[in-house]
Each structure stands twice: as C-alpha cells, then as structure tokens.
Amino acid sequence: MGRVIAIANQKGGVGKSTTAVNLSAALAVSGMHVLLVDGDPQAHATSGIGIPRASVGISLYDVLINGVAMASALMPSPVAGLDVAPSSIHLAGAEVELVGISSREHRLRDALRPVREWYEFIFIDCPPSLGLLTLNALAAADEVIVPIQCEYYALEGLSQLLDSLTLIRRQLNPGLRINGALLTMYDGRTNLSEQVVAEVQRHFRGQVFATIIPRNVRLAEAPSFGRPVVTLDPSSKGAAAYVALAQEVIARVGEP
C-alpha cells in the first residue's frame, strides 16, 4: 500500500521541489516504484525531473477541477520506476476555482485512491502557501516532510506551520503524521546555519532527519539540465545527501 507523503512548507524557496525531485528519484533508482505528484502551479517538480512543459497534456488541474481520472494524467519520467502526475500553468486558477466545489479539500485524496496500490511511495510537491492546493495535499497524505532552510526567516514560519498541521489533523485528516523535518541548504561556514539547526532540533524534538542537505551548487544546476542530481552527478555531495535521506525515509514511519 503506497505511503503518501506531502512535502510542504508555506515559506518560499526552502527546497520543497528539490527534495520532491531528488528524494523520489533516489528511491526509484534504489528499485522502488514511486509516483511524484506536482501540486505547484510553478511546475518545478515536473520540469526538474525532465518532463518538458510542452509535452504535458492532461495535468493535475484536470484531475482536481474537471474530475479526470488520475490514471489519465500520469506520465512516465526519464527515471525508471518513477511516474509523474504533472502540473501546468492552469493549476494557478485552481486555488480560487476549488473554493466553490464540494469536498474541495478532498479532491486529491479521492483521485489518488485508485492508483495508490501501484506505488510504494507517492510524494506530493506543494506550493509556498497554505491554500487549497496545499490543503488537498495534506488531506491526501499519510505523512508530511517539512524542508527547512538553515536561515532565520525559515524559523519564524515554523510555529504557523505546526499550528496548521494541528488544524488539519482535527478537521481534514486525523491520521496525518510528521515523517520528519529536513534541514536544507546547510552552510557549515556560517554561525547562522548552526543556530538554526539547534533551534529546529529543539522545536521538532526527535523528528528531525539525521541527514542534513548541504548547500551544493550541483543541486541548483541540475534543474537546468532537467535531471535529478542523483542521476546527473551521483558523486556530488547533494546526491549523496538525498540517497542517505531516501534510506532514512524507508526506515521511518512518522510519529503523530
């Protein structure tokens, strides 16, 4: 039974899409059958895994708004074992269009039900907000991974995010667990990174991944090649970190 894991944080630019692409690719390369759902209108997970915008026909928009079956939206990716439910620019309209639709927060959960058995892991990349697209992802998910950039502003949003998760557990998805907080863009040369790591470990007591993703230029370059770093440059520090993370995710089942 596929584990559905949302990758969410309303703070922008913390490494959600980079984590969605590289973690799902690392698991696929290790032999797992993985689905990557791109819930962000920016479609960075779609392009980051190597699917050109122009080749996307049916996207997540059609599934959420027009009730098209999820199976019709799925596309294979250049990585064996990894399929994608692509995003498109139309998804930008979904936040407002969903407001008037019945059971608006559960559209994604219901759409995923027929395909969950096909996969061992299903990851959902979220946009940088707590709007209806992210709510759909959190209502559909069993667990959530929270990427946290090693910078001060990223800390400020944590209590807002934890409060939102409590609300979601109460109203939409009582079983939602935190799989872990993932520290990203760690730069060992700055005190700031050290301070943030200590603070996050205090906030998330025991739910912080041992793997810390370092700031690594290959991770920033990989999207311009449309390839995950784990296949573009497996010897890079960025690739090694996501391979280590994949092993931790397999081992952990999140705590409430």
Add this chain to the structure above:
Amino acid sequence: MGRVIAIANQKGGVGKSTTAVNLSAALAVSGMHVLLVDGDPQAHATSGIGIPRASVGISLYDVLINGVAMASALMPSPVAGLDVAPSSIHLAGAEVELVGISSREHRLRDALRPVREWYEFIFIDCPPSLGLLTLNALAAADEVIVPIQCEYYALEGLSQLLDSLTLIRRQLNPGLRINGALLTMYDGRTNLSEQVVAEVQRHFRGQVFATIIPRNVRLAEAPSFGRPVVTLDPSSKGAAAYVALAQEVIARVGEP
C-alpha cells in the same frame, strides 16, 4: 504624490521581503518618507523591520476584510521616516475570504488612497503566489520591482509572471509599469549566476537594475536581529547594494 511600488514574484525565496525591508529602510535613512505595506501572511517584512508580532493590533487583514481605515493600521517602525502597515497570521485567511467580497482586487488600492499623499514611496511586500493578496498589491501599484534569484528555477517562472502582469494591466490596472528586475543572491564564484544574469538581461531588455544584490550572510542574519542590514551593518556588501539600489529607484520611473 507617493509612488506605490509592489515587490512581487510568485517564485518563493527570491528576496522579496529582504528587498522590501532594506530598500524602504535605505530610502528612509536618505531622508524620504516611506510606508512599507506587508501583504504576506508570513509577516516577514513586519518582523524584519523590527516590529514584534505581539505588538501588532490592527493589521492589513482588518483593512482588507473588515474595512478598517488604513490610517488605523499604520505603525511607526524603529527606523525614522519609515512607517509600516503590518501583517498578521489572520491574513492567511484573506485569500479565501476575499473571493466573495465585491471589488475584491481593489480593496488595497482603495484603502491606500487617503494616505498616499503622506509618503514619497509606498512599498508592498507580496507573498509567493499570484493569488488575491498579490493581485491587490499589483492593482494598487504604479510600478512593480521583480526580485529574481540568480538560480535556474527562478528563470522558469519569468514568462508566467510577465504574462500575469500583461493580464493585470488589461483587467485591473492599465497604468502598471515595471520599475525593474532586480538580480539577487548573486554568487560570482558560480557559472550559474552568470548564466542567469545574461538570460534575465535578455528577457527584460533594458529594465534590469544595474545594481545586483550579492549573496551576503549579513543579509540573512539581519532578520534575527529584527533590523534592516542598512542600519545593522552599513559597511556590509549587502547594505551597500541596497543603498545603491535606492538611488537607482529614485532615478527611474518604470517603463510599461
């Protein structure tokens, strides 16, 4: 007559709040009378300029949703000459609550009208989305500054943003001009930065600020002190860049 300038880009983490805080502070320090409107529920411009969350009473939420007068929401900031219309966590609900309100995109424009004459510059920090909060900012603004991180994903969103600006000009605000594209977090040691700079200059032909904001750890540290870098560490490269940008903004009146 105050120039209203929105700071917008739907891509997350590109330096919108950092620019809003430091550019408005640099202009205030040079003697201008400036208002900083925090249109992001994360409230990073509010905390970054030094206003503790706990001291915010009436916020932008009350102005946009409950029709409270803007003058009642304004607070002085620790920087002389710089006032703030603070954000709060309630603003997160505004995206959905605004959907049902008449003239929902013009609430901010109408609220600013009585106070525009007080200021020479009014900056609006936007959240990382193209939802109703950003639409309100772009409908209220005379000009827009687009921060663009020197990374590949930041490039991908540009055409989406330019298309949205065209749509906004046609439907909400015919006079909206691009004041300039601002390159941020430039790291001269990587090829990636160079490539992005060249690409952005091609996209925005002539509308790119000569000032490029370097990646500078003091800019990332300043929010933890609740102070703009231009007053925290005026000798830093980050402060010098925002002071130079302030001079350019004064000199430029944007082109359509």
